[in-house]
């Protein structure tokens with residue numbers, strides 16, 4: 001399987017390292033970051049590129065852009081792992097469209113294009129006989145999409161609930177355990193590398209809402225948009241609220257929930273019993289599917305991380321290898 005990798009940050013590096021280390025039968029023929037690119041249809045020397053990137057900040061030639069790689073390299077699958085833009089989906093949206101028009105399979109960890117343009121992109125992929133896969137966009141390493149399409153394929157999914165943002169979960173866990181204020185817990189999350197310099201999307205619940213939109217559209221194909229989600233973040237929670245909850249054998253978690261039959265589509269801090277399956281610690285993620293036959297299934301795992309996210313991406317690529325004809 002030949003692949004082109006666009007984005008060589010935390011996730012891209014993890015993917016490249018795991019391909020080099022585990023040799024799952026994937027050959028990188030194109031690679032690009034924001035400033036440079038490299039094409040070698042016989043196979044890129046991954047160790048050499050990673051070293052060049054580490055020492056110079058460039059993965060290749062500045063005369064070759066990501067767009068050049070996408071339109072000129074010989075590959076079967078585009079691995080798209082550039083930063084998320086939830087407002088426009090760019091640059092990923094343009095990259096994915098260009099590769100789909102070349103009849104290339106897509107594997108992405110980028111929530112932007114999937115949340116904004118799922119209908120258009122999945123229709124384009126279908127028309128061109130290729131796959132659009134995005135396991136890594138929700139729950140990091142948790143195989144939620146594989147579970148939905150394979151393990152639970154005969155089930156009707158009635159509801160989905162989840163702890164979909166590790167930063168919020170870490171902050172709430174620390175507020176409850178140590179009586180920290182929101183600001184103190186956020187500062188600690190930053191120091192631990194769990195929170196971005198600008199944590200607005202995470203703490204206001206927007207990141208979890210985007211993931212809920214992706215889940216809802218995947219499960220029910222109902223054209224859910226971000227504006228449809230009723231969103232409350234955790235940034236106004238006080239230590240007193242956490243303390244009160246803890247006194248009653250409960251705690252507070254940011255829960256994303258979709259139940260179409262009840263017209264529920266929301267992300268909000270919720271009082272929840274301490275022994276509930278969604279009460280997970282630290283930066284973990286958890287997703288519960290409520291189904292007609294299997295009843296409740298809860299998956300728990302690492303919601304982020306370089307190698308953890310690479311697990312989801314490589315799983316998607318190997319799924320394509322096993323389920324689709326190989327293309328030139």
Ligand SMILES: NC(=O)c1ccc[n+]([C@@H]2O[C@H](COP(=O)([O-])OP(=O)(O)OC[C@H]3O[C@@H](n4cnc5c(N)ncnc54)[C@H](OP(=O)(O)O)[C@@H]3O)[C@@H](O)[C@H]2O)c1
Pocket residue numbers: 006007008009010011012032033034035057066081082083084091109110111136137140303304305306309
């Ligand atoms: N990190 C995680 O654990 C995780 C988990 C699940 C999903 N995701 C998603 O996966 C994606 C990648 O995350 P990340 O943490 O790897 O981000 P990152 O560390 O910021 O890396 C982004 C990479 O994309 C490149 N890039 C930026 N703009 C570009 C452009 N216009 N054209 C081509 N390449 C461009 C950057 O180039 P330079 O190297 O030149 O700056 C960098 O190599 C994001 O959409 C994120 O939301 C991340």
